[in-house]
Amino acid sequence: MIGELDYIKRNLYSVMERIEKAASKSGRSAKDIKLVAVTKTVEPDRILKILDEGIVDLGENRVQELTKKYDILNRECKWHLIGHLQTNKVKYIVDKVSLIHSVDRIELAKEIQKKAEAIGKTIDVLVQVNVSGEESKFGICVQEAYGLVREINSMANVRVKGLMTMAPYAENPEGIRYVFSRLRDLSIDINKEKLDNSSMDILSMGMSNDFEVAIEEGANVVRIGTALFGRRS
Numbered sequence: 001m002i003g004e005l006d007y008i009k010r011n012l013y014s015v016m017e018r019i020e021k022a023a024s025k026s027g028r029s030a031k032d033i034k035l036v037a038v039t040k041t042v043e044p045d046r047i048l049k050i051l052d053e054g055i056v057d058l059g060e061n062r063v064q065e066l067t068k069k070y071d072i073l074n075r076e077c078k079w080h081l082i083g084h085l086q087t088n089k090v091k092y093i094v095d096k097v098s099l100i101h102s103v104d105r106i107e108l109a110k111e112i113q114k115k116a117e118a119i120g121k122t123i124d125v126l127v128q129v130n131v132s133g134e135e136s137k138f139g140i141c142v143q144e145a146y147g148l149v150r151e152i153n154s155m156a157n158v159r160v161k162g163l164m165t166m167a168p169y170a171e172n173p174e175g176i177r178y179v180f181s182r183l184r185d186l187s188i189d190i191n192k193e194k195l196d197n198s199s200m201d202i203l204s205m206g207m208s209n210d211f212e213v214a215i216e217e218g219a220n221v222v223r224i225g226t227a228l229f230g231r232r233s
Helices: 002-025 043-054 063-072 087-093 106-118 141-155 171-193 209-217
Strands: 035-036 058-060 078-081 096-101 123-128 158-164 202-204 221-222
Touching: 002 035, 002 043, 043 058, 043 063, 043 158, 058 063, 063 078, 063 087, 063 123, 087 106, 087 221, 096 106, 096 158, 106 123, 106 141, 106 158, 123 141, 141 158, 141 171, 171 202, 171 209, 209 221
Parallel strands: 035 058, 035 221, 058 078, 078 096, 096 123, 123 158, 158 202
Antiparallel strands: none
16 A cells, blocks of 8 residues: 555655654764664565665564565565574474574584585674673673684674664663673674674664663664554564
């Protein structure tokens, strides 16, 4: 429907304007920031509308939903697995994803290596770090993150491209700015080690309620759903 298209287009323009302002505050251009449209529970016809607007990076939390939409959407796009990934689900998405944001344990990295090697592919991943220490959040603790990156660095078919975190929900994002600045500092520290098969090119942090603060603190990938598609179940 035209009304639905206008709604999504209006939301997208608003988000891009906010990204541009936040990027400018951090001395960067909006072109330096990648928008991943989070399509959790979003129907395929609505996803097509965001693809029509030139947003080709799509993020899914659940493997089953990603694989279903991968088959339905016969369009050029890049899929990001941004939610918790169980080792027994790796086989379903290893040939479909552009980037896995949520590697938080060596067992998962080993399984990705195994499945990637079997299909002759190198998989790009981010190490998910639980900066805030919330028990409800997945992710490795800050103190153990470098060790995990170093272990993955020895794998031939898994390539660390950076870090990801999820901040606690806050009415005022200023209260969680420390989460994003701590992840940025961690990426700088890890990058100094100059690991041969890893990089800290990507900082995936910031969602609909806090992406501007995340960008100001160095995020170059933001994962946005609600601000684009509206509130969902």
